Amino acid sequence: MKKNSPRKKNVSKKRNNSKKNGYSKKKSIIAKKPTKKVAFKNFLHSKAIDIWRDREKILLMLCVLAFPASLYFISYVNPYNDSTICTVTSVEIVEHEDPYSISGEFETEECGIITSSKSPDGIPIRKYLQNFETGKKYRAYKSFDTRNDEFDFSVLRFEEIKE
Structure with missing residues (x-):
């Protein structure tokens, strides 16, 4: 081929595929998987929220368990020969x-x-x-x-x- 020849070598035209469908293609967003630290942190955060929401029930159960335990220790007779x-x-x-x-x-x-x-x-x-x-x-x-x-x-x- 000559230098100034009208024929071009291996040049392809760019085609706009988005105009064929009538709307532009959205880029797919790949959701990153959370790391183990982040997942564990989110788990702890959700548990803390659950505990805070149920705090009255937890305090009631602690009181119910602490009362008999305190009675036991107050009235405890040492079985060993002290x-x-x-x-x-x-x-x-x-x-x-x-x-x-x-x-x-x-x-x-x-x-x-x-x-x-x-x-x-x-x-x-x-x-x-x-x-x-x-x-x-x-x-x-x-x-x-x-x-x-x-x-x-x-x-x-x-x-x-x-x-």
């Missing part, structure tokens, strides 16, 4: 460096030396310790940290045993 019966032979008031920190040491026949740093029912510890009589038997309720010890333990309170 108390022992001891005969008190002597009572000694021990004063520490702190003037508010007074404790009592009880010498007993069966249990060795028992210590007590608190008195029950808000009685001052000095008056509580002066109420003990030597030679009497008392039920000593062990404190939590020494409840497994058989000798030389600390107690929370005493109960006088009447024979």
Whole structure:
């Protein structure tokens, strides 16, 4: 072929297909699949909305469950042997460096030396310790940290045993 020939080589005309149908073609929108993080976040959000909507029912159920549980713990009798019966032979008031920190040491026949740093029912510890009589038997309720010890333990309170 010559350079200036009227014939063109492999040139195709562009055709407008949209005019054939009378309307333009819409581009198809491909919906992206949400990632796992986004899906989990949406799931948590929907659950939070459901919980917030049902908050009165949830609070009612918690109260219904908490009331019997609190009754159980209030009236709970410890099945373990956390108390022992001891005969008190002597009572000694021990004063520490702190003037508010007074404790009592009880010498007993069966249990060795028992210590007590608190008195029950808000009685001052000095008056509580002066109420003990030597030679009497008392039920000593062990404190939590020494409840497994058989000798030389600390107690929370005493109960006088009447024979």
